[in-house]
Amino acid sequence: LLSSATSPGLHVIHIAAEMAPVAKVGGLGDVVSGLGKALQKKGHLVEIVLPKYDCMQYDRVCDLRALDVLIDSYFDRQLYKNKIWVGTIEGLPVYFIEPHHPDKFFWRGKFYGEHDDFRRFSFFSRAALEFLLQAGKKPDIIHCHDWQTAFIAPLYWDIYAPKGLNSARICFTCHNFEYQGTAAASELESCGLESHHLNRPDRMQDNSAHDRVNSVKGGIVFSNIVTTVSPTYAQEVRTSEGGHGLHSTLSAHSKKFIGILNGIDTDAWNPATDAFLPVQYNATDLQGKAENKQALRRNLGLSSTDVRRPLVGCITRLVPQKGVHLIRHAIYLTLELGGQFVLLGSSPVPHIQNEFEGIANHFQNHDHIRLILKYDESLSHVIYAASDMFIIPSIFEPCGLTQMISMRYGAIPIVRKTGGLNDSVFDVDDDTIPSQFRNGFTFMNADEQGLNGALVRAFNLFNNNPESWKQLVQKDMNIDFSWETSSAQYEELYLKSVARAKAAKLA
Ligand code: ADP
Structure with missing residues (x-):
């Protein structure tokens, strides 16, 4: 397995359900590649972990190959093997997890909208952390996104930090609070999280249905940094009208919660070079x-x-x-x-x-x-x-x-x-x-x-x-x-959080 190369900057690993252009449903996919590329340009080591969907645009992945080790990952009281693939997307190293589970979680011909989405992505979140542990990765930041990988935060602190994957701070970005990933509390057990420990009002319990857990709430409660994608939206979701039921949780954790406006990928979106256009143009030649x-x-x-x-x-x-x-x-x-x-x-x-x-x-x-x-x-x-x-x-x-x-x-x-x-x-x-x-x-x-x-x-x-x-x-x-300004804000949050962790260790 590949061990992390040394880098003068931070080692940041994004674990996400989307990445443009290979697996994109909406803005989340753009952010993972746009922010990833901008941080890489600033000298950080950025890696991405994605599910290996059957419906990805494989022609946009370079040098895709399977690693010759299978990773065992826990689910429903058993271990399942996962094949790990590695490739490059837009210059970023990406790992793809292919579960050998009979439910064929990522062989559905679509990204979301399946009856077992909660299981699919809680499985993926656990397998991704298992991979990082077994690969000997020592990231400074694990950045998870939206409800699909918000499970990372509780999984990390409850299971993986005790197992030794303990170098990281967790950053959680919610791109849309409308989608929260809730399920009966008992469903958490599948990925090894303990529902009696987590189904509490100050942890993962859904704020409106007390027999259910809410993965976005878990992401908020258990991450070191919580962000959303614009300052105005960060204000709106703190109110009862805009918070989709999570306003009280966000207010309780407001010290670590901030809105950072996304950038766009100005290489991909450039009318002067855009190969999709019949004619390229720029502001001085319309x-x-x-x-x-x-x-x-x-x-x-x-x-x-x-x-x-x-x-x-x-x-x-x-x-x-x-x-x-x-x-x-x-x-x-x-x-x-x-x-x-x-x-x-x-x-x-x-x-x-x-x-x-x-x-x-x-x-x-x-x-x-x-x-x-x-x-x-x-x-x-x-x-x-x-x-x-x-x-x-x-x-x-x-x-x-x-x-x-x-x-x-x-x-x-x-x-x-x-x-x-x-x-x-x-x-x-x-x-x-x-x-x-x-x-x-x-x-x-x-x-x-x-x-x-x-x-x-x-x-x-x-x-x-x-x-x-x-x-x-x-x-x-x-x-x-461009991502220049916004990625600098993320960089600052990461650095501050890493410094706080170091200071706490020394104290
Ligand atoms: P959301 O994430 O809520 O869908 P955003 O504005 O953040 O909305 O991102 C939408 C992205 O998806 C943009 O890049 C937009 O060009 C793209 N997009 C949306 N619908 C389509 C479509 N039907 N075909 C191609 N691209 C689309």
């Missing part, structure tokens, strides 16, 4: 942006007769959080205002998927509206490049990446002021914000009037003042949304 708009219109069969007709884009999971009723409204309003609308999205919720399929069919051959109801990475790049405006009417939004990507591609964001949208989009008409920071259109009320106000203002500026619009596009394209 001709290419216009050509991408024409190319998208041609590909989707939209009318190209009026070159300047504004194109409104929307790329999203279609779930209630994203304000689906407002997205629907935006389609019709855009049409009324004389624009074109392109939606790329898919929904895990059958009635929402059905509803949008109905709208898609209705507009099937329409000159100005197109709905593409699937996940399509390459098309997403072209839509960002082609759009003049980009709509994000979220009910809540922990961070949101699409507003930052759209700005980098010169599509002006129109967003509801919530969570990370509130920390990254500032209204062009808001006099309380210094003018150099104003970069988009925002609205407060999650209703049609709220959205109307912002969209109409955007259309007015676009139609009546093309020169100001162009300056806004260029300004947005030049904003630095």
Whole structure:
């Protein structure tokens, strides 16, 4: 087994259920690779541990090979073998865990949404720690993400630190408090955690169902550092309206809890080099942006007769959080205002998927509206490049990446002021914000009037003042949304936590 190489910086191991571009459902996947790469650039040794899903994009993994040792991992009072694979994704070393369990946990043709998700990911969390122990890794930081790997925190302190994997501090990042990973308390026993010890109000007991445990709560209680993905969202989840039942837990642990705005991967999202685009472009040469708009219109069969007709884009999971009723409204309003609308999205919720399929069919051959109801990475790049405006009417939004990507591609964001949208989009008409920071259109009320106000203002500026619009596009394209600043904040948290642990050992 590979032992950790020595490095002048910290040794950070991310254990996660997603990593872009090979296994991505949403923003979590982008964060693991974006933050990982940024920390690696700063001189830290960063490694990632993922499940070995059958449905990963294997063509994006370099030098994939199996290690010649199997790792035994405990589950349901037995030991199961795990094959460990290693490869490189975007320059980061990644270990993949392939359980030899009869339930074929990661051979399901999808990442989540299985009836036994709690078992699948509690198994994975334990197997990942077992691998680190047996491989002799001595990380400074183990960084786990979302409910799927929040089990790491209690597993580490209750089982693995006593076994000798005790060099690390645990950092837990919650990317969305809506998804908490709860189950009957007895289900914790499968991965070796003791339910009678953990099913207590100050430990893992769910705050609303006392016979259930909650893995995100375990992540909060048992980690040394707890983060979420924007400062505004960190405030919102401390309130009873925004906390999804965890506000009291977060308040009790507020000293170690902080919101850090995500960055975006500016190598992957760069209109000047983006290989998915028919034409590359940059802020000083916007001709290419216009050509991408024409190319998208041609590909989707939209009318190209009026070159300047504004194109409104929307790329999203279609779930209630994203304000689906407002997205629907935006389609019709855009049409009324004389624009074109392109939606790329898919929904895990059958009635929402059905509803949008109905709208898609209705507009099937329409000159100005197109709905593409699937996940399509390459098309997403072209839509960002082609759009003049980009709509994000979220009910809540922990961070949101699409507003930052759209700005980098010169599509002006129109967003509801919530969570990370509130920390990254500032209204062009808001006099309380210094003018150099104003970069988009925002609205407060999650209703049609709220959205109307912002969209109409955007259309007015676009139609009546093309020169100001162009300056806004260029300004947005030049904003630095890289991981530079955010990764420095994570680095500081890690270093402080490691220093505190050292000081405590010496005392
Ligand atoms: P969330 O994590 O809640 O889904 P984010 O805004 O944080 O939302 O991240 C969404 C990411 O997923 C962005 O990179 C966006 O481009 C991408 N995305 C969402 N839906 C699709 C889709 N249908 N096809 C391609 N990419 C998508």
